[in-house]
Amino acid sequence: xxxxxxxxxxxxxxxxxxxxxxxxxxxxxxxxxxxxxxxxxxxxxxxxxxxxxxxxxxxxxxxxxxxxxxxxxxxxxxxxxxxxxxxxxxxxxxxxxxxxxxxxxxxxxxxxxxxxxxxxxxxxxxxxxxxxxxxxxxxxx
Numbered sequence: 001x002x003x004x005x006x007x008x009x010x011x012x013x014x015x016x017x018x019x020x021x022x023x024x025x026x027x028x029x030x031x032x033x034x035x036x037x038x039x040x041x042x043x044x045x046x047x048x049x050x051x052x053x054x055x056x057x058x059x060x061x062x063x064x065x066x067x068x069x070x071x072x073x074x075x076x077x078x079x080x081x082x083x084x085x086x087x088x089x090x091x092x093x094x095x096x097x098x099x100x101x102x103x104x105x106x107x108x109x110x111x112x113x114x115x116x117x118x119x120x121x122x123x124x125x126x127x128x129x130x131x132x133x134x135x136x137x138x139x140x141x
Contacts, residue, residue: 005035005078005138006086007128009117012070019107020073023116026103027077027086036076036138042067050131066112074132078141083125086118 008027010020028034047064048055054063077086091098095108095115108114119125129138 002122003078003080004082004122004125005076005129006083006119006125007117007132008075008077008086008119009132010073010075011113011115011117012066012068012072013109013113014107014115015070015072017107019115023103023107024075027089030079030085030089032077032079032082032086033141034075035078035141036133037073038133038137039071039073040132041071044068046131050128063112076129076133076138083119083122087120090114090116090118 010023014020014023024034042050044064047067051060051063054060079085089103091102091104091108093104093114094111095104095113096110098105098108098114100106103116104114119128
């Protein structure tokens with residue numbers, strides 16, 4: 001097992017439904033550790049960078065509008081194989097296809113309003129963590 005850190009974004013629907021505590025508790029109950037956490041309002045610039053892989057798609061403006069509709073909570077979550085384990089706990093990106101008992105299956109609505117973004121690989125996590133956390137904002141606990 002590898003000790004990893006993943007970026008999670010508790011999305012606007014998570015904030016609007018007041019689910020942040022429930023989602024964090026579900027994740028922390030699996031032995032993961034918070035290395036950093038903060039609430040922020042996403043900007044167009046940050047969204048274009050974070051979603052560069054879809055920024056030229058026709059649906060991107062809708063994604064950007066949604067992601068700016070409420071603040072998000074960025075979490076640096078650490079633990080053994082945290083990237084794979086968190087994605088399993090979340091369920092598939094499309095909440096409609098997520099099983100009950102998963103976070104997205106219990107709280108998500110669809111492909112976009114799916115409660116949480118989570119890094120999908122160690123490489124993506126490294127880039128995303130630098131995007132959302134400055135030097136000195138992550139702690140080794």
